[in-house]
Amino acid sequence: MSNHAVAKRYASALFQLAKEKHDLKKVNEELQSVKTVVETTPELVQFLNHPKITVKQKQALVQESFKGLSDISVNALLLLIDRKRTDIIVPMVNKYKELAYEEQDMAEALVYSTKPLSEKEQNHIAKVFAKRAKKSKLEVINIVDPKLIGGIKIRIGDRIYDGTVKAQLDKLERNLTAGTR
Secondary structure (H helix, E strand, C coil): CHHHHHHHHHHHHHHHHHHHCCCCHHHHHHHHHHHHHHHCCCHHHHHCCCCCCCHHHHHHHHHHCCCCCCCCHHHHHHHHCCCCHHHHHHHHHHHHHHHHHHHHHEEEEEEEECCCCCCHHHHHHHHHHHCCCCEEEEEEEECCCCCCCCCCCEECEEEEEEEEHHHHHHHHHEEEEECCC
């Protein structure tokens, strides 16, 4: 079974448990923190994957490092260590987030802009594009990309709304070159 399928199974089980405990949002926030730690700390990944370090030592480190998290989140990590599946932590967290957002009728919107957007601008984008995405709420994540020249580009799932100056210039270039043939 591929890592993606395994991550999906663990995420589904974790999702069901969090849903029963009415902790979808809290567990999602905790897992996002875990994902950030795993992605930014290669030493932790090396430690968790090292064959000479015992499962008990790995679990002790995780319990100590993440003791502020809920039992649901910590136990999920301990289970992954016990089953030697630490390689699927990030894909599992991503799938869990997807399931939790779907349950809450939410989506994540990556908004690329040349400068940081104000809270008011982010709220306006969330309101307008939530309707287009057929969701009740959007979580806006602003990514500053100075290469855009101007405008914004929004990615919601696999849909992209590109209102950047760069996209308009590219379109103009395509139209001009197509017309000269």
